[in-house]
Amino acid sequence: MRAIILQLAVLACTMTLIGCAMQPTATPEVPKGSLTKSYKLVDEMGRESGTLVLQPMGRAELRDADGKLIGVFSAEQGFSSDAKN
Structure with missing residues (x-):
């Protein structure tokens, strides 16, 4: 009886670890x-x-499909959308 309880405990711990490992990574x-x-x-x-x-x-x-950073864009200094001709 003791061996069965020990086996069930090991199985429960294993299933818990597998479940935690399979959690999707949150973006x-x-x-x-x-x-x-x-x-x-x-x-x-x-x-x-x-x-x-x-x-x-x-x-x-700009990030790839895995979420890794590819590049960063920034506004040009001194640029204005209200530029006069």
């Missing part, structure tokens, strides 16, 4: 009310190939 979520905007990039086959994240101060981040 960072933008807080509600944030001015940050995210856009999914889709290739010609319709698969998600990355993400473009636009920050409120003119900065943008």
Whole structure:
């Protein structure tokens, strides 16, 4: 009887560890009310190939499909959209 209880305890611990290992990794979520905007990039086959994240101060981040940072874009200094000719 003692051996059966021990085996069940080991099985329960193993199942718990497997369950924890299979938890999906959460992507960072933008807080509600944030001015940050995210856009999914889709290739010609319709698969998600990355993400473009636009920050409120003119900065943008380009990330691949795995969420790894590829590059950062920032507004050019002295640039104005109200330029006069």
